[in-house]
Amino acid sequence: MTPELIFEDDHLIAAYKPEGWLVHRSDIDKHENRILLQYLRDLVGQHLYPVHRLDKPTSGVIVFGKSSESASKLQAQLDRETSLKQYLAICRGFCPEQGLIDHPLAPVADFKHQRKRPKKDLPRQEAITRFRRLATVELPFAVDRYPSSRYSLVEIELVTGRRHQIRRHFKHLSHPLIGCPKYGKSIHNRFFAxxxxxxxLLLHAYRLRIQHPDSSKVLDFLVPPKGCFMSLIEEFQWSATLS
Structure with a gap:
């Protein structure tokens, strides 16, 4: 899959990021050449400024400013509850119908020198996630220790934006996301593969609602999943749950 331009004006663009693309170059993944920022700069023919990020395995809607001023105004919104950031995910088991996960998280250690510090000594940061279960499915496969396997489609809203927050929070809830090698369960990941x-990773940035940095008009970007994620939603007869 390749990125798609969803919206463009003189101040910002919104785009669809496929899974497997980095938002910008990073020392964590030096050899990856699928860089969204560079692709979109070439596509629109001008410099772009990052506003927020999505992890490499996460797909979905993302915005960039066309000036540092526009990007700063958008970033300030994303730090407040005036914006809306919603995700879709598939997790193991039948998760609660709705809930709020208030579970502080330590920073993610990406490099060896960061991992030398004991986890108990790392400062915890406030991390809050809201969620609502949209649908469930029970499959006649003994994937784990039960004769059948249960999964949930979940709509997730980020209140804070910590690194890997959704994946870590759903692991904490004992309903890990499917397709996550770091916080998920490999036996379920292999089953879906x-x-x-x-x-x-079955995590998709589904909806982003922000105010335009110049006109203050509300912009509401709603982008359904693509590829095998959408195929699963259709196969499990979940399509009607997507608003």
């Missing part, structure tokens, strides 16, 4: 040919 083998049975449904879907080996990606």
């Amino acid at each position: 083998d049975q449904f040919q879907c080996a990606r």
Whole structure:
């Protein structure tokens, strides 16, 4: 899949980021050449300024400013509850119908020198996630220790924006996301890869609602998943749950 331009004006652009693309170059993944920022700069023919980020395995809607001023105004919004950041995810088990996860998180250690510090000594940061279960499915496969396997489609709203927050919070809830090698369960990840040919992280930035940095008009970007994620939603008869 390749990125798609969703919206453009003189102040900002909104785009669809496929899974597997970095938002910008990073020392964490030096050899990746699928860089969204560079791709979109070439596409629109001008410099762009990052406003927020999505992890490499996460797909969905993302915005960039066309000036540092516009980007700063948008960033300030995302730090307040005047914006709305919603995700779709598939997790293991039947998760609660709705809830709020208020569980502080330590910073993610990406480099070896950061991992030398004991985890108990790392400062915890406030991390809050709201969620609502949209649908469930029970499959007649003994993936784990039960004769059948249960999964949930969940709508998730970020209140704070910590690194890997959604994946870490759902692991804490004992309903890890499917396709996550770091915080998920490998036996379920392999099942989805083998049975449904879907080996990606099933986490998608579904909706972003912000105010325009110049006119203050409300912009509401709603982008359904693509590829095997959408194929699963259709196969499990979940399409009607997407607003």
